[in-house]
Amino acid sequence: MNTSNRVTKVTGPLLPHDTIDPRDVAHLSGLEFFEAIALGKLPPPPIGKALNFGLAEFEHGRAVFEGEPLRDFYNPIGSVHGSYAAALLDSCMGCAVHTTMAVGQSYTTLEYKISLVRGMSDKTGKVRAEGKVLQVGRRVATAEGWLTDSAGKLLAHGTSTCLVFEV
Numbered sequence: 001m002n003t004s005n006r007v008t009k010v011t012g013p014l015l016p017h018d019t020i021d022p023r024d025v026a027h028l029s030g031l032e033f034f035e036a037i038a039l040g041k042l043p044p045p046p047i048g049k050a051l052n053f054g055l056a057e058f059e060h061g062r063a064v065f066e067g068e069p070l071r072d073f074y075n076p077i078g079s080v081h082g083s084y085a086a087a088l089l090d091s092c093m094g095c096a097v098h099t100t101m102a103v104g105q106s107y108t109t110l111e112y113k114i115s116l117v118r119g120m121s122d123k124t125g126k127v128r129a130e131g132k133v134l135q136v137g138r139r140v141a142t143a144e145g146w147l148t149d150s151a152g153k154l155l156a157h158g159t160s161t162c163l164v165f166e167v
Helices: 030-038 048-049 082-098
Strands: 052-058 063-069 103-117 129-138 140-149 155-167
Touching: 030 063, 030 082, 048 052, 052 082, 052 103, 052 129, 063 082, 082 103, 082 140, 082 155, 129 155
Parallel strands: none
Antiparallel strands: 052 063, 063 129, 103 155, 129 140, 140 155
8 A cells, every 4th residue: 555655656557448436446545546546456547548648657646647649639720639638637637636535535626727838749759747736625625737748848737626525
């Protein structure tokens, strides 16, 4: 169990992508939940398969996703749709909050703001979205995130506000 600030690297999905009934994992803390995915005890979510990204590493208050934009994600003007960056950033910021949840707690995104600063194409290569918690309270948590290319150039950044609740 990862109870310290030790970073856990995820080598890839060990199970097929699928959904999980929240009642089946209510006995796990946020870190235990992600450790179960990393160990292949729980499946990664289907969105990762659909959008070609996945959890790369995590620790308390931090989550990193990596992916590669495909031509399938293009908008009508010939570049990767901004929703790809938004999905990665929402995932890393929300999951950073999720890692801080105690047993019996959960969260949902209330709002997020994304700033797109550089476009992507199917030639961009691997991208990395890193989210970090700014604050977790009894009812509200906030996080920030940034999306970079393999050279470390900023593609997008954002902030998120999440509602914390008991399950």
